[in-house]
Amino acid sequence: MEPTLAGAKRLLPRRLALGAAALSLLAASVFSQSVLADAANTTGLAVTDTEVLVGQLHSATGTMAISETGSIQAERLAIDQINASGGILGRQIKVVQEDGASDWPTFAEKAKKLLVGDKVAAVFGCWTSASRKAVLPVFEKENGLLYYPTFYEGLEQSKNVIYTGQEATQQILASLDWIAQNKGAKTFYLIGSDYIWPRTSMKIARKHIENVLHGTVVGEDYYPLGNTQFGSLINKVKLKKPDVVFAAVVGGSNVAFYKQMKAAGVTSAKQNLLTLSVTEDELLGIGGENMAGFYASMKYFQSLDNPNNKAFVEAFKAKYGKDSVIGDVTQAAYLGPWLWKAAVEKAGSFDIDKVVAASPGIELKTAPEGYVKIHDNHHLWSKSRIGEVLPNGQFKVLYESELIEPNPFPKGYQ
Numbered sequence: 001m002e003p004t005l006a007g008a009k010r011l012l013p014r015r016l017a018l019g020a021a022a023l024s025l026l027a028a029s030v031f032s033q034s035v036l037a038d039a040a041n042t043t044g045l046a047v048t049d050t051e052v053l054v055g056q057l058h059s060a061t062g063t064m065a066i067s068e069t070g071s072i073q074a075e076r077l078a079i080d081q082i083n084a085s086g087g088i089l090g091r092q093i094k095v096v097q098e099d100g101a102s103d104w105p106t107f108a109e110k111a112k113k114l115l116v117g118d119k120v121a122a123v124f125g126c127w128t129s130a131s132r133k134a135v136l137p138v139f140e141k142e143n144g145l146l147y148y149p150t151f152y153e154g155l156e157q158s159k160n161v162i163y164t165g166q167e168a169t170q171q172i173l174a175s176l177d178w179i180a181q182n183k184g185a186k187t188f189y190l191i192g193s194d195y196i197w198p199r200t201s202m203k204i205a206r207k208h209i210e211n212v213l214h215g216t217v218v219g220e221d222y223y224p225l226g227n228t229q230f231g232s233l234i235n236k237v238k239l240k241k242p243d244v245v246f247a248a249v250v251g252g253s254n255v256a257f258y259k260q261m262k263a264a265g266v267t268s269a270k271q272n273l274l275t276l277s278v279t280e281d282e283l284l285g286i287g288g289e290n291m292a293g294f295y296a297s298m299k300y301f302q303s304l305d306n307p308n309n310k311a312f313v314e315a316f317k318a319k320y321g322k323d324s325v326i327g328d329v330t331q332a333a334y335l336g337p338w339l340w341k342a343a344v345e346k347a348g349s350f351d352i353d354k355v356v357a358a359s360p361g362i363e364l365k366t367a368p369e370g371y372v373k374i375h376d377n378h379h380l381w382s383k384s385r386i387g388e389v390l391p392n393g394q395f396k397v398l399y400e401s402e403l404i405e406p407n408p409f410p411k412g413y414q
Helices: 005-040 065-084 104-117 129-142 168-183 196-211 231-240 253-263 280-286 307-320 328-347 352-358
Strands: 051-058 092-099 123-125 146-148 161-163 187-193 216-223 244-248 272-275 295-298 372-374 385-389 395-400
Touching: 051 065, 051 104, 065 092, 065 123, 065 280, 065 307, 065 328, 092 104, 104 123, 104 129, 123 328, 129 146, 129 161, 129 196, 146 328, 161 328, 168 196, 168 244, 168 272, 168 295, 187 196, 187 231, 196 216, 196 244, 216 231, 231 253, 253 280, 280 328, 295 395, 328 352, 328 372
Parallel strands: 051 092, 051 123, 123 146, 146 161, 187 216, 187 244, 244 272, 272 295
Antiparallel strands: 295 385, 385 395
């Protein structure tokens, strides 16, 4: 039945009142959402009430892809798990992935694009120290936040970086002490790729060998990234007969280096070798049979026997295939999104300064390596471990330290 004109006039004020109330509620809702967004983000980052944008910056191509692909995968797994559990401050994480292409200027260019163009709230990325050094000025200038997953030489601390891998005292010094004590090592041959991490690491190693262990460095050589010819080096090693070859060769060069070592008869039956840079990821390309019996110094091995790691390995293989493997840097990369989530939620904000301020003291009791905690210096309390390469491409864990406090500026090693 159609209302009469008089009835319509009587209904009009009520409808206007209801309409005004609805508009008022809508305005209040919009206002409350605006406050919510502002409270979580005061720096113009790409954060909405439902989504937050982050960046991934690794080498998906080039000589470092063999090492960095695992980091890409692990960060994505962590982000997927966080999103499935409800996200971060009620928001789903969306990823912008960029390829540093194993080229340091490209890393710097892509970092600026992520921070200035995309306005990401955090970046998970880099592998080599050269790439990290290339992007660091960008992160500090633009006040971005980088979660860096690789073991490295230390001698750095930045407000804008959380270092989820080991620094030198947790990896280099601990491993040299172990090999000297357990293998009676006195003479060392230092080998590395030719860029900042291997050279600085070997400078630290030499000081420790000579000043603390009272040993001798009988040789020291560096080769360009991507180098595949190691014949002359292997001949020098055979001639010098060091107690230990201490190696920091990275990326695809590892495949050629260890295959040529075995072909020349330099195996664990005749030569001790301790590497700082071969994980399960690299072994997938090298072949465990070509390194069997050699040692690696890492804080994580896929074979670690604890409930956290079993769940992590199972989830990783479910996502990337039963034949996929997990190395030290891959695990450290997995920690990044989880540590960021914890800091953001502690801060109640995506604001970079607030997240940074909230980060020291953050604990991750669910870490596959067992337990980590962010130090005031932005590095992690972690354990040092020594693993022996098995023919199947996994490691047998021979040694595990107590938690080591990170010290990126050790006295006497700078």
